[in-house]
Amino acid sequence: MKDSRGVVDQGRYTSPKPTRQIEGKRDALRRWLYASAPMLAGKVRRLATSWAVATLLIFCALLYQFVNISPVFAQGLTGSASPGSLVGLYSQLVRALDRQDWRQALRLVDELRRQEQDPAQRYDLESYRLELEARAYAGDPPPPPQPATLPFLHKPFAGTFPVSNLFDHDLPLGEADDNGRFLTVQGQVWIPNPSHPCGKSDGHAGYDWEMPIGTPILAAAAGRVSLARAEPEFYCPALGRSVRGLRVRILHELGSPETQWFETLYAHLSQIQVREGQRVSPEEVIGLSGNSGCSSGPHLHFEVRRLNNTHSGQPAAVDPYGWLGSGLDPWSIHPQGAESLSLWQVGQAPSLGSCWDLLLPLD
Known part of the structure; x- marks a missing residue:
């Protein structure tokens, strides 16, 4: 069956035979293409080069903007x-x-x-x-500060116990502090005092939780026991006598994004149930809480230290809750200090109870 375009044969379209006039036009077009090929190739190359240059310029402009808003010092x-x-x-x-x-x-x-x-x-x-x-000041106010995180810690005990002493960000140097200021993770400033509900010790380098003697103490993360013994005898001013407390230290190696070394300390124990060099798993029992050493009542002293990435190159105590104050963390810029990261795994941070929101006057 024929139509104006050609012949339809069993549903397939067959084009009509070309005439001599059409063949001549095709030959002329073919000859022109062959003759113009070098010129067209040159134009294509110049166009491609121009496009590549334009793309490179755009990329450089974007890179410049990125570099200028990122800290490049x-x-x-x-x-x-x-x-x-x-x-x-x-x-x-x-x-x-x-x-x-x-x-x-x-x-x-x-x-x-x-x-x-x-x-x-x-x-x-x-x-x-x-x-x-x-x-x-161009748009919406920035979000509230969130602590930098490196979550690997589990709660070092089961259940809930009242916290009685916090980490002093100004400054956690123990007796070498003595600056008369206690700075909490939220930036609250207190006058340290033994009767204070949450800030008893000026320069306190960890957290204290009151608990009955014999409460199982758990490894906060996988690691190797680096110390499990009584500490050397020393004079405790609060008790007015020499003491020796039982303590355990565990070394933790974190391989991401770079190798980070931390150490957790569990002090004032009544019994040690691990040995030095032993590998432990998260939440494995390492001992029992007590009242040994320089302690005025049964409690667990829990402390975290960074062993590398510190300003001095020496171990430095850090706050496992990070830093949530609106200003600068004094300990993060101190020559002997280090930046505190939020180290607790989701749902594992022990409650700080009323000490989380407690606001007290300086005098």
Whole structure:
């Protein structure tokens, strides 16, 4: 069956035979293409080159914008040419930018400008602050600060017990502190006092939970027992006599994103149930709570130390609850300190009870 376009044969379309006129036009088009091929190839190459250059320029512009809003002060980030205290500031600045907390970033940049000794670096910081200011007030207020996290800790006991002493961020140096200020994880300032419900010891480097003698104490994470014995005898001013307490230390190696070494301490025990060098699993019983050592009542003293990534290169106590204050964490920028990360796994952080919200006057 035929139609105006050609012949339909069993449902298939067959085009009509070309005429001599059509064949001539095709030959002429073919000859023109062959003759113009070098010219067309050159145009294609020039177009491709122009497009590649345009793409490269766009990429460079985007990279420039990224670099100018990211902390690119290599000396501060590596600590190769800056005091140890600057390393903590730059680390906090990176995290503030990650969560787009522009106001906190501005405070950190101001502190960096105050401490920085290099005039060129200070000039860069001043320019950098102008761009941060534009972002800080351009839109919605930034989200509230969230602590940097490295979750690996389990609760070191079962059940709930009242907390009686917190980590002093200003400064957790024990008797070497003696500055008369107690700074909590939320930035609350107290006057330390033995009768204080939550801030008893100036320079306290851990957390205390009151519990009956004989309560099972659990390993907060997998690791190797590095110490399991009575501590050397020393004079306890609070008791007015020499004491020796039972304690356990466990070494923890975390391999992501880089190797991090931590140590957990369990003090004032009544009994030790592990040996040095032993590998332990999370929540494995390592001993029983007690009242040994420099202790005025039955409780567990739990402490976490960072063994690397500290400003001094020496072990430094850190707060496993991180830092939730609105300003700078003094311990994170102290030459002997380190940044505190939130180390508890989800649902594992022991309750701080009324000490979490407690607000007391300074005098």
